[in-house]
Amino acid sequence: MTALLWKPTTYIYPPRPEHSIPYEEISNYADNQHMAQLKYNDTRIIIKVIDGKIEIWNRHKKRINYIPHENTVSAILKLASIISPNGWCLLDGGLLHNKH
Numbered sequence: 001m002t003a004l005l006w007k008p009t010t011y012i013y014p015p016r017p018e019h020s021i022p023y024e025e026i027s028n029y030a031d032n033q034h035m036a037q038l039k040y041n042d043t044r045i046i047i048k049v050i051d052g053k054i055e056i057w058n059r060h061k062k063r064i065n066y067i068p069h070e071n072t073v074s075a076i077l078k079l080a081s082i083i084s085p086n087g088w089c090l091l092d093g094g095l096l097h098n099k100h
Contacts, residue, residue, distance in 0.1 A: 042094030
């Protein structure tokens with residue numbers, strides 16, 4: 001059996017959603033039998049935290065030219081230290097208003 005080992009230099013392509021519906025059609029699914037996650041008009045990102053430094057990448061394997069606010073950086077570093085106190089970690093998320 002071979003173990004899959006991820007390295008800090010490994011790029012992970014974030015998955016695309018399999019199903020989506022327009023916001024206007026949400027009431028059609030209001031029977032409490034469905035689970036959903038709201039999708040914002042954001043830029044999908046991967047955040048790499050390596051040695052206390054943050055790198056932000058898009059889904060096309062390119063670094064994003066964006067500098068997060070110092071409070072955001074502190075929160076990300078705190079979360080990363082909880083998730084992986086002795087190493088590096090990857091976070092999957094979205095960046096709102098990247099183009100503005």
